[in-house]
Amino acid sequence: MRVNQRPESILAGLAGRAYGPSALSALDTSAKSMEPSVKSVTRANLELTQFWARRARATLETPHRLSRCRTPQQCMHEAIRLAHEAADDVRRTGETVLRxxxxxxxxPSPLLYAWMAAGQSLTPQAGRTAEAPRAVQRDVITFPERSGRTLKDR
Structure with missing residues (x-):
């Protein structure tokens, strides 16, 4: 990417010419307001990646752990222990990701506030007026019946 095509140089040019220095400060403020949310979502994705890596490792170690068992009771205890470890791992990861x-x-989300300030609603039913035509509710898979000839008429 050439130097003049980088976003920083383009924004700096816009801020210096037409929009004034407030353009970059507004962009910087918006980015900083979203930073905690982005960090939190990134940490949640990292936690899920670590969870799947732990589960894959435990699955690959299962034959080795079961091969050390000498009696059916030992195999059953080991299998139960593996299931308990998996359930605990799922619970801990779920709690962390939920948090x-x-x-x-x-x-706070500036984009959500901008959406609401523009008069848009988050649900399609909320912004509907009495004069607005209602959309026909259809199942995605089925198609409406055609009036006229059917296959039986042919």
């Missing part, structure tokens, strides 16, 4: 996503969604 991180909760933190991410508690941060």
């Amino acid at each position: 991180l996503w909760t933190m991410a969604l508690q941060q």
Whole structure:
């Protein structure tokens, strides 16, 4: 990428010419306001990646752990222990990911505020007026019946 095509140089040119220095400060403020949410979501994704790596490793170690068993009772105890470890890992990871996503969604979102200020609603039913035509509710898989000839008429 050439130097004049980089986003920083383009924004710096815009800030210096038409929009004044407030353009970059508004962009910087917006980016900084989203930073905690982005960090939290990134940590949640990292936690999920680590979870799947731990589960893959445990799955690959299962034959070795079961090969050390000498009696059926030992095999059963080892299998139960593996299941308990997996359940505990799922519980801990779920709690962590839920906490991180909760933190991410508690941060104020400038884009959401801009959406709401523009008069848009988050649900399609909320912004509908009495004069607006209602969309026909259809199942995605089925198609409406055609009026006229059918296969039986042919």
